[in-house]
Amino acid sequence: MTITDAAYAKINLALHVRRRREDGYHELETVFAFVNGGDRLTAHSAERDSLNTIGEFGGALDNPFNNIVMQALGALPRPDGLEVTLEKNLPVAAGLGGGSADAGAIFRMVEQSHGLPEDWQARAAKLGADVPACVESRTCLGRGTGTELEPADEAMANTPVLLVNPRTPLATGPVFKAWDGIDRGPLPDGDTLRIAVEGRNDLEAPAISLCPPIAGVLAALRGTSPFLARMSGSGATCFALYDSNFARDEAAARLAADHPDWWQMKGNLR
Template identity: 55%
Template structure:
């Protein structure tokens, strides 16, 4: 059995930073959305757990124990390994040691604000749940994901969500943006999250709007755009290039450096993609 799935690219249609917490994390309000394209994962049975990296950005990662996909696989296994009778039933079916041969086709740039690693981890959890014949338990998956990173829980569902706190408190919203043509653009400059948050000026500019996804997106903002541009000025060039196309929204995603634009038609999106410099990475799709 060979199973496959897309690890859907995550974008933040809006990202409001409200304050820095005493634990060092930041209090956020964000509107997550997902594109119908991204990395690809395949899993097949094996006696041991392994990971092979392919794709245009596969060389930017290491298939070592710290890789988020392998960490997700171990966390999923451990969640059932500690579950008493349920665990014994599962182990009797599967046999130990547990294993899987995982292939990750890395199509998304690394450290780019589109949640590639988080989406990969979430896709691994979904795939291995099927491969290992585990219960499709959304609540348990969220609990596992929370131990892996702030964006991983949202990537489990890969649907439009409002995230609060550190982004892990999730609430579904009225998604009137499904099918919207979207273009992602990255200047192929990696940008780490930590320095961007450190460069935030600490000013609370107000709460995330309430309502349908389109209203939140239109009236929201990304409070990390300014800090990210101060560290990576080419982001301003990407935003200017997207703003010069026939879009109805252009914004940076997450902590950058990827930016996105939303369009009324696929034709407008594709014309915009053709106008971007060839040195920049682009991905066209639709919102889920």
């Protein structure tokens, strides 16, 4: 049996950091959304679990046995193994939840073949704060460290989106460490569109301090007349949302011509 699934790119439409916790994590409020593109996983039944990585960014995963895909496989009880091929199309350490999305796809693939244990959410959360949301891969609100999920409306489904990364990896830990500790308030009330437009990403300033090219990406995106441009997660990827696929495609072509060294992906929100 062959199973395939997509690891959908995650973006944070808004990300409000409220406080540092004593356990070293941060209390936050966010709106997770997912793009209809990302990595691709294919799995076959096998005697034992294994992972092969291909794709543009496959070489960035230098230790497949320590990869979150293998950790996700190890977290789920099954009678047999899975031989997984991961086509890594998303940049690594990019604020897109790429590894978490890969793990989320594994959970869905195991669900197809064997079902998931009742405590799958807790097992997912142990792998990473974004993993439970990435298993669902639907727009939702995240609180706590991001693992306390609440359903959200589909006001932004099918919204055209352009993702751009300056091809500069940026680790999450240093960005959170550089946050100034100021609580700038909760997410706005209203539907996801209002929250996105009126919200913010509190990690944008600390990320830019560590990776100045992010500011250039945001300026370039805002110059293409989206109704929203913002950094995703802890960076360095930024996204822009448009009123039409045509406007998004025009922006993508313009940025590809002006900045051929930048990575980009076009899509629509799921």
